[in-house]
Each structure stands twice: as C-alpha cells, then as structure tokens.
Amino acid sequence: MDRIAPGALSALTPQSPAQWQTAPLLFQHRLHADPRFAKDAIAGLIDRYPRRGYSIVHMGEQGAGGRRVWREGDFGGLDGARVLDAIERGRLWLNLRDGHEHDADLDAAMRGVFAEAGALAPPVSSYGHRLGVLVSSPGAQVYYHADLPGQGLLQLHGRKRIYIYPPRLPFLSEQGLENIALSQLEVGLEYRPEFDRDAQVFDLEPGQGLFWPLNSPHRIENHDSLNVSMTLEYWTQQIRRSQMINVANGILRNHYGVAPRSRRLGGPAFYAKAALQSLWRRSGRLDGLRRAARPIDFRLDPDRPGAILDLGAPTPRDGRDA
C-alpha cells in the first residue's frame, strides 16, 4: 500500500478517483491518530451535537421470519461519554450527520481528504461534499444497501468487515436504484448469501479507508469492538445526471407503467427525463412519495448503559439518514 507523504492526511492522490470508479480502493490515512478525533474528543462532539443533526438507532433482535426491527431514539439527556458507553455495551448505531457543518475540525478533515484525492478540480470536479460520523456497537451490522451519491469510509476506532459487491445485475438492478431514488430509503435491495462469492471483502483497521465505485452495494459487520468511522459523500455532474435518470425512470415505471429502455446521460431522451423529474420535484409529488418519517420511540436508559427505555407517544423527527 502507498505510504503517506509527509504532512499529508492520507495516501490519496489525484489518480485515486479514477481508480475507485472501477474497483474499491483501500488507502491509508492519519485521522485515527489525530487527538481531535480521539474517543474523548468524539464524546465532546456528541455533547455539542444539535438534536436535529443525529439519528440513534436500536437494532432490535431479529423478528419473526428474520424481519429486521430498527427503532429510532434519543440520548435522553446523557452526556457524550455515557452515550459512547451505551453504544459500547448495547446494540446501537449513532449517525452524526453533516459533521462538516457542525464542527470546524471535521470540516477541515473532509476538505483535506478531498483535496488530496484531487477531487476538487477537473477531470473529477466533485462537489456537494458531506461528512458524517458513525458510532456503532460491537457486532453491529449495516445491511445490504446501495447509496446514490459517491461514498467513502474512513475507519477511526475499532475494526469492521465491509463487503462490496459489483454495481450490476444480479447484485443491483436498475429498478432497485430507481426505488432508492424515489423513496430515499437505501435498504430494500434483494440480498442473497451467494452474492458473497463475488464480493470484495476488507477488514478495515483504524487508519484505513475505502472508496468504491458508484452505487456498489455493500454491507458491514463490526468486529468485537466499539466502531467509530467517518463517512464521506460527494457528487459529480455525471452522478447528478445519473440520479435524474434514476428518478425519471422510476416515475415512468411506477406511475406510467412504462419500462424505461435507456439510461443515457445526454441527448433528447435525457433532457425530457430531466424535465419530468424536475416537474415532479417542483410540484411536491416527489416529496409526497418520500414522506415516510420514522417516529422517535426510545431514549437511552441512564441507569443501565446500553439499554433503552420506551417512550410513550411517538414524536416526529426531521432530517434524513446518510
């Protein structure tokens, strides 16, 4: 693996984006050793984080027929150190969304990584950069899913195994992408255990990071340790156009009974679809499809770290998951 240049945050180079467009790219970084991102600093970050900026999810036991039970909750007044303790002992998953907007150190780290990857200038010229911090329990899983923007992951603390699958049939269908684009729910792709034969599998250690090809489905299994990771998101003009096609083809298939025949990112058909999805956006019909708000229905138990307390009446939440 490449060595990190003196003074650099990572081993990324301007050639890196071209590499990760065709295959997952494992790289080294130094953010895990930076005191600004040590565990006690993450606890301080949790203390300061605005309520609208985080989601904490409890991964319930597997229900009947293997159905997943995810519940969304609240810190319940615990400080950051106790929240970390709860996550270390429980079955929890915390997403501090848009960290670059809430913390100057996270913003500087995000800008540094994208600058080193040469992703700020042609030929890649990415934009819409976002950074999240994910804190999750030992043994926690992120189920098989695909993301619409470009994605990367930097491991800060703990170890996790990530499976990355090719972004094509049978792992990912056009219809699967369209459904994600319409609902904004990333899970819901069909997963079959035999897919694992074609996955690239990485055991991420602190100081390692991964970028992968656009829309590659992936799933994650934490090893037996508290995990803290940074997630990165980016867009390019091509990704934005591809997203317009996902939305427009999804509308045609689901609401007009037309099986889309093209995913071209230019020409008259593209511009007609761009107009169609824009009309649905502006008329509010798209938001209507996406209004599947999940209620807040637990808070962390202050007396039993890792346990949760049911809340009575659900309260609506705003914001979105990464």
Ligand SMILES: [Fe+2]
């Ligand atoms: Fe993801």
